[in-house]
Amino acid sequence: MNRRDFIRLFGISCFVNCLPIAFATTYAAKPKPKPKPRLKQPSNSENWVNIGTVTELDKAGQIFKEKSPLGAVLVIGTSKSKNIIAVNPTCTHLGCTVDWETEEKIFLCPCHASEFKSDGKVQNGPATKPLLTYKTKIEKNLVMVRRV
Numbered sequence: 001m002n003r004r005d006f007i008r009l010f011g012i013s014c015f016v017n018c019l020p021i022a023f024a025t026t027y028a029a030k031p032k033p034k035p036k037p038r039l040k041q042p043s044n045s046e047n048w049v050n051i052g053t054v055t056e057l058d059k060a061g062q063i064f065k066e067k068s069p070l071g072a073v074l075v076i077g078t079s080k081s082k083n084i085i086a087v088n089p090t091c092t093h094l095g096c097t098v099d100w101e102t103e104e105k106i107f108l109c110p111c112h113a114s115e116f117k118s119d120g121k122v123q124n125g126p127a128t129k130p131l132l133t134y135k136t137k138i139e140k141n142l143v144m145v146r147r148v
């Protein structure tokens with residue numbers, strides 16, 4: 001091997017050996033795309049959920065929606081009521097669905113007779129925890145609730 005061939009082979013060898021390093025530095029130096037900023041999701045407490053219409057509420061005096069984004073919701077009252085009540089009607093004792101007793105103005109559990117006041121607090125056990133309550137409003141003929 002003469003001197004010229006040696007230099008040519010040496011040059012090719014250097015070039016081939018440096019290729020992976022050149023690729024690695026090229027791709028490593030590329031800036032990673034920035035993640036897109038997420039839109040701030042309103043918390044659940046800011047979300048009003050449509051449970052039904054004022055017409056339905058006025059007709060029956062209550063609306064029961066078993067599956068809403070908030071879970072089960074029972075709304076009691078009419079559009080003329082000063083206070084429209086909304087609770088999760090799942091009894092906190094063992095999970096039966098409570099009924100609204102209009103005369104006594106209480107929620108009564110048909111399974112073991114727990115009684116809850118209109119604000120969801122326990123009046124008589126065996127349940128010891130209150131019903132979950134919701135805020136209510138009427139907007140454009142819709143009955144809306146949200147978490148307290």
Ligand code: FES
Nearest residue numbers: 091093094109112
């Ligand atoms: S499930 Fe309601 S009182 Fe037992």
